[in-house]
Amino acid sequence: MNLLFDERLDGELPHRDKTAVLAELQATLPTLTLLHREEDLRPFECDGLAAYRVLPMLVALPDDLEQVATLMRCCHELGVPVVTRGAGTGLSGGALPLERGVLLVMSRFQRILELDPEARTARVQPGVRNLAITEAAAPHGLYYAPDPSSQIACSIGGNVAENAGGVHCLKYGLTVHNVLALEIITLEGERMRLGGEALDAPGFDLLALFNGSEGMLGVVTEVTVKLLPSPETAKVLMASFDDVGKAGQAVGDIIAAGIVPGGLEMMDNLAIRAAEDFIHAGYPVDAEAILLCELDGVEADVDDDCDTVRGVLENAGATDIRLARDEAERTRFWSGRKNAFPAVGRISPDYYCMDGTIPRRALPEVLGTIASLSAEYGLRVANVFHAGDGNMHPLILFDANREGELERAEALGGRILEACVAAGGSITGEHGVGREKINQMCVQFPTGELTTFHAVKAAFDPVGLLNPGKNIPTLARCAEFGAMHVHHGELPHPELPRF
Amino acid sequence: MASHQGSLPDRDISEALGERIRRADAEGTPLRIVGGDTKAFLGNTVDSKPLSTREHRGITRYDPVELIVSVRAGTPLAELEARLDEQGQRLPFEPPHFGDAATVGGMVATGLSGPRRPWAGAVRDFVLGIRLIDRHGASLRFGGEVMKNVAGYDLSRLMVGAQGCLGLLAEVSLKVLPKPAAQHSLRLEMPLAQARRHLIEWGRQPLPITAAAWLDGALHLRLEGGPGSVDATGRHLGGESLDATFWSALREQHLTFFTREDDSRPLWRLSLPQQAPAPELEDVDETTMLHDWAGAQRWLRCAAPEETVHDEAIRLGGHATHWRSGTGSPFTPLPPVLAKYHRRLKAELDPNGIFNPGRLYAEL
Numbered sequence: 078m079n080l081l082f083d084e085r086l087d088g089e090l091p092h093r094d095k096t097a098v099l100a101e102l103q104a105t106l107p108t109l110t111l112l113h114r115e116e117d118l119r120p121f122e123c124d125g126l127a128a129y130r131v132l133p134m135l136v137a138l139p140d141d142l143e144q145v146a147t148l149m150r151c152c153h154e155l156g157v158p159v160v161t162r163g164a165g166t167g168l169s170g171g172a173l174p175l176e177r178g179v180l181l182v183m184s185r186f187q188r189i190l191e192l193d194p195e196a197r198t199a200r201v202q203p204g205v206r207n208l209a210i211t212e213a214a215a216p217h218g219l220y221y222a223p224d225p226s227s228q229i230a231c232s233i234g235g236n237v238a239e240n241a242g243g244v245h246c247l248k249y250g251l252t253v254h255n256v257l258a259l260e261i262i263t264l265e266g267e268r269m270r271l272g273g274e275a276l277d278a279p280g281f282d283l284l285a286l287f288n289g290s291e292g293m294l295g296v297v298t299e300v301t302v303k304l305l306p307s308p309e310t311a312k313v314l315m316a317s318f319d320d321v322g323k324a325g326q327a328v329g330d331i332i333a334a335g336i337v338p339g340g341l342e343m344m345d346n347l348a349i350r351a352a353e354d355f356i357h358a359g360y361p362v363d364a365e366a367i368l369l370c371e372l373d374g375v376e377a378d379v380d381d382d383c384d385t386v387r388g389v390l391e392n393a394g395a396t397d398i399r400l401a402r403d404e405a406e407r408t409r410f411w412s413g414r415k416n417a418f419p420a421v422g423r424i425s426p427d428y429y430c431m432d433g434t435i436p437r438r439a440l441p442e443v444l445g446t447i448a449s450l451s452a453e454y455g456l457r458v459a460n461v462f463h464a465g466d467g468n469m470h471p472l473i474l475f476d477a478n479r480e481g482e483l484e485r486a487e488a489l490g491g492r493i494l495e496a497c498v499a500a501g502g503s504i505t506g507e508h509g510v511g512r513e514k515i516n517q518m519c520v521q522f523p524t525g526e527l528t529t530f531h532a533v534k535a536a537f538d539p540v541g542l543l544n545p546g547k548n549i550p551t552l553a554r555c556a557e558f559g560a561m562h563v564h565h566g567e568l569p570h571p572e573l574p575r576f
Numbered sequence: 577m578a579s580h581q582g583s584l585p586d587r588d589i590s591e592a593l594g595e596r597i598r599r600a601d602a603e604g605t606p607l608r609i610v611g612g613d614t615k616a617f618l619g620n621t622v623d624s625k626p627l628s629t630r631e632h633r634g635i636t637r638y639d640p641v642e643l644i645v646s647v648r649a650g651t652p653l654a655e656l657e658a659r660l661d662e663q664g665q666r667l668p669f670e671p672p673h674f675g676d677a678a679t680v681g682g683m684v685a686t687g688l689s690g691p692r693r694p695w696a697g698a699v700r701d702f703v704l705g706i707r708l709i710d711r712h713g714a715s716l717r718f719g720g721e722v723m724k725n726v727a728g729y730d731l732s733r734l735m736v737g738a739q740g741c742l743g744l745l746a747e748v749s750l751k752v753l754p755k756p757a758a759q760h761s762l763r764l765e766m767p768l769a770q771a772r773r774h775l776i777e778w779g780r781q782p783l784p785i786t787a788a789a790w791l792d793g794a795l796h797l798r799l800e801g802g803p804g805s806v807d808a809t810g811r812h813l814g815g816e817s818l819d820a821t822f823w824s825a826l827r828e829q830h831l832t833f834f835t836r837e838d839d840s841r842p843l844w845r846l847s848l849p850q851q852a853p854a855p856e857l858e859d860v861d862e863t864t865m866l867h868d869w870a871g872a873q874r875w876l877r878c879a880a881p882e883e884t885v886h887d888e889a890i891r892l893g894g895h896a897t898h899w900r901s902g903t904g905s906p907f908t909p910l911p912p913v914l915a916k917y918h919r920r921l922k923a924e925l926d927p928n929g930i931f932n933p934g935r936l937y938a939e940l
Contacts, residue, residue, distance in 0.1 A: 195776045196851050218780055240726045247723065253730065254701050269913040274849035275894035276693060276872050279907040280918055280936065281742070282700055285733030289726045306782045329641045335664060335754035375782060377804020434722040436642055466723035506724035514727070521727050525714045529925070533729050536920040549728060 080129050080512050082175055086554040087546040090177050091156040095134050098157055098179075102135070105151050109144045112136040121180050124162065125227070126170040126513055128429075128483060133160070133174030138182050142262065142298050145181070149296065150266035152179055158542045159264075161292040163203060163235030166227040168430055169511030171239060171291045171547055178545075181296065183234050189213050190299070197304045198257060198274060203234025203297050207241075210302060219304040222249035225507070226415050234297045240289030242507035244340040244414070245371075247465035249305070251507065253288035260299035261287065264538050274301065286533070291509055292544040294537040308373035311339060312383055313407045316395040317364035321345055321460075324366035325440035327393035328464045331370065332437070334389050336382055339373035341465030342414050345444075348421065348459040348472070355420035358413030359406070361397060368395075368464065369410055417461045418472065425457070425474035429486045433497030434468045434506035446496045447471055454489040456482070468506035469497070495520050510548045518548075519555035527552060583652065586634030590707070590715050590746050596627055597744060598713030600930045607930050609740040611650060612677030615686045617900040619739055619907075619935045629681050632746060637721065640665055644704060644721050646749040649681025656680055665752045668696035672827045684748050687737025690827040691787035691798070694850075694869045696753075700736035707747035708735060711926055721749050740932045741940055742925045758806040761787075761798045761822060764815035768863055771795040775870045776851070783809055787823055790867040791833060798823060826868065833866050833875065841877040842901065844885055848872060848894035855888050875899075905937050915939070 084090060099113050112118055113135050122130040134157075139145045152159050158178035165172055174180045186202035189210070193199070194217035199210055207228040210221040224243035225231055231241065237259065242251045249255070258272040272284035287294055318324040324343055331338065344352065346365050353360040360367060368390070372382045383400065390398050401407035413420075421428050435443050444460065451458040457474040471493055475486040494504040494517045504510070504517040518527070530549040534541070550558070600607050606624035610616075633650035640663040647656055653673055660666050670690030671683045684706075689698040705719030708731065719725055719732035735745050766774070771790045778785060784801030796818055799806045825831050834843070846855060850872045854862035857880050866875040878885055882898055886908040889896035895908035910918060915937075922929075922940045934940065 193851075194780060196849060197779060240730070242724055250697070250701065251724065251726075253733070254697060263913070263917075267913045267916075269911070269917070271914075273893060273895075275847040276869065277687070277698065277737075277847050277895075279895045279897075280910050280914065281738050281921065282687075282733055282736055283914075283917065285700055285730050285736075289730055293729075306780050309782045332643060333641045335757070337753060375784065375801065375805035375808070377808060378784075378802030381802050381804060434724045436639075436644075436721055438639065438642060463724070468724045501720065502722050503720060503725040503727050505727050506722070507726060509726055510728070518727060525710065525712075526716050526718065526728070529708075529710060529716055529718075529731065530728050532924040533731070533734075533921065536917060536924045 080170065080515070081131060082546045086551065086557055088541060088551055090158060090175065090545065093155060093157050093177065098155060099135060101155060102137075102148070102151055106144055106147055109148065110138040110140070112138070121162070121165070121174060121182065124165040124170060124172040125168045126173070126511065128477070129170050129173055129512065131174045131176055133180035134177055136180045136182060138185055140185050145296060145298060146262050146266040146268065148179070148181065149262055149264055153264050153266065153542065156540070156542065158545050160544050161238070161296050163232035163238070164206070164230050166231040167235060167239060167509065167511060168432070169505065169509040169513040171509050171511035171544070173512045175545070183296075184232070186234075186298070192217075194219060196274065198301055199304055200299065200301045201233055203237075203300060204232050207231050207233055207236055214304045215307070218307050220307050221302055222255050222305055223252050226418060233300045233302070237288055237297050237300055238290065238292050239509040240507070242463070242468065244342055244463060246463060246468075247341060248337050248339050253285055255303050256284065256288060256300060257303055258301035259284060259287055259297055261295040262298050263295045264543055272301070289509065291511060291548040293534055293548050294543065308339070310376045310379050311371055311373035311407065312379055313401040313410050314370045314372070314383065314386055314390070315399045315401070315410055316368045316370070316390040317361045317397040318366045318368070318394065319364065319396050320394070321366045321444050322441040323394045324368050325444065325464070327368060327390055327395065328440065329437050330389045330393050331386055332465070334385055336372070336386060338370050338386070338465060340369065340371035341463075342369040343367070343462045343464035344414065344417060345460040347457060348417050348461045351420040351424050351459060352413040352417050355423055356409070356413045356416050358409045360413055364396065369414055414461065421459050421472045421474065426476040426478065427483070429473040429475065429490055431469070431471045431473065431490050431493050432505045432508035433494050433502055434466070435497050435500045435502035437464070437467045439500035439502070440464070440467065443469070443496055443500050447493055450489055450492050450496070454485050456486055456489055463506070466506070467502065491517060512547055515547070515550045515554065516558045518550045519558045524552060524555075527555065583655070584631055584633060587631055588634070588648065589632045590709060593627065593629070593632060593744060593746065594709050594713030594715060597709055597711060597930070600625070601711040601713075601928050604928050605930065606933045609685075609744055609932055611679030611682035611685070612652070612675060614673065614675030614678045615682050615688070618686055620905050620938065621903070622932050622935050624933070627744070629679065629744070629746070635659060636747065642721070643752055644749055645752055646721060646747060647680045648747050649679060649745050651680045653678040653680055653683055660752055664755050666755050667702065667750065668753045669693060669699050669702055670696070670827060671699060672829070674828065680748060681745050684736055685739050685745055691789060691823050691868060694872055695786045700733045702751045703732050703736055703748060704751055705749035706732045706735055706745055709744040709746050711743070711928065711930060715746060719749065723751065739935045741922060741935055743931060756800040756802070758803040759798065759800045759820065760806050760810045761796070761818040761820050762810060762813060762815040763818040764795045764797065764813065765793060766795055767793070768867070772871060779870065788870040789826055796822060839877050841879045843899040844876050844878050845897040845899050846874040846876065846889050846892075846894060847896070848874060848889065848892050852892040852894065855892060857885065857888055907936060910937070
């Protein structure tokens, strides 16, 4: 399962001489920062999926939109592929460079252009950090709802490209639900505006289409987001369970009681212990699972809901239920969950984070499957979930320095995603397909659907220069991957180097 | 599921629909996709063979604990709503029916949402997955029955409001939500300017408002949530209590504003930023307009030329729809670059132009 661009499977890429492309771009865009020396390119060789690294041909760091538009026009004319990158925190290799492509880095676009507390909107450049929007809105009693774990560092442009989620999605939605308008620069260098400050726009919903399109259809150059009034109060209940299945059942019971929590998160024992060692959040280290249930809104309603949820949790067999006494404890409870990934990073040399979604009812069954796969592959798996919306993040623990462990971790990850699809779910809930899950797309989508995706791509990028090799696999790749499956995941090209 | 008395039985006719489409594509014969035909007025007239989805009906999966329902396109909207209601759930975007025959497919294809839209979201915000019959007659599945899914392009939401111009919407999976424990509607006499100031101020607070419409010198509000917050807010705002049927009458355009016969000027819908100032149109007085969605959806009667109204809506940061226009596209024209990519998308997904050609715009 080679994740680096493979022309045989991903389609041919134009061969352009680096020196000639550099000279051409420098001549056309004399003020554009263009990195071309190996030592300057090195920091951009990977995104948050650090196991995969490729040196881009060139890195462009534009300062203004005119440069972006001209760069796109030039690359289009020269036939040079363009990979767009935001903060580089993505976990699926969506911003993995191409050795024959330009990496367009949008990190210099860091301005909040307008924050209108009356309209409850913020118009921002794509390099603005997710959390920076909430920080700017906070003095007005407002916030930006989607809160991916990487919100300190990730940029809003990348959030749009991946349709990022977070721990409050069930109630407040994903990025697509919270973006009002986008400014786009197309491959041909044109500017267009999708959506607007009104609540709808005429024509096709291209705004929805561009959310989660992983830089395959155009470059996001400005984002207008919706801001929400901060809830009057938020309370968190933490429930311990002696059985993961019981915790899974409790999740459904809470929803069945007519409650839509602001956040509903679950962690298994391995994740609990790792997080507790790291953050000292006060988690019960002997519990098989914990649920964190946040209820937010108006004080009186939240108190009522807390009582209801407490009753549901008791009936579901919770061994201990604690209400965060104050804001400090609430923050601590969340901090353990939000730092679950780095916490697991402390107990294992490497970990591989998965992102499957399943119908909630399948939670106990899929957890069972993960446990047996974990035993089969001889690798530990820590489980953290956005349980409210069925989005699982199994973390596979491995040591890349041990011969074959990375490959085993990848193979195990692939099997977990396939189990999600078999349960009626999806291979990615919020991290995106990128390069990482390009093969699993073949499991989720048959030929007809893939062909339709290619048709949509062709409407915006008929020559395939925007982020080639990501998000949607070619039919050739799926044919190969399908054949590989027959051979029980045996790697077809053992001679190829693994990074 | 057992079908309701007197209605059509639950059936999956996607193969027959696919066969009709495949043939139409081969022959290059355009199709007019029809559900309940209650929203035919919302677009260009498509002069071609009707293809009815009405027999393709039934709720294929509904598990209230999952908060997800999957429904075939021809299912009557009223039937779906009744089924959700039995479980204490609902479609939060409060879709208008405009007739008893309204279907779920038509609801998604037109993408219209009711008074709760600014607070709860629109149809597109609750669409999780679709089955689409493409020009080859193949039934394709995008999205699914899960809350979060970012695999591939979001074809599901792209189809909302596309009025069948990119393919036949055969089935849809929707997120549903529990109905709130408490609801209270009220009416506050106040001038428009004051209502607008209040709505801005209240919009910045976590109040349980889920509908706000100003007309005839009064602001009409709906509160929904827990009993504690609804009671407290209701007491704080005061006013006279309003029958909840006001909102369905508003949604279905049964209010006198819509039904009066003493004003023959065309009806327009303006979708504007909430804060947008009054439109400057010769024969329009702002206080005679209906301001729904806290001001983001404004209804007016206006005799100005279509182009003038569209231009004014664009100037104010939004767009306009000539309601029940009868001829031509009722929608604000797209800017050139956007129009170019609409045409390209149409050409890719429907190169022979068989799916509701011209319905949204003549060139699509």
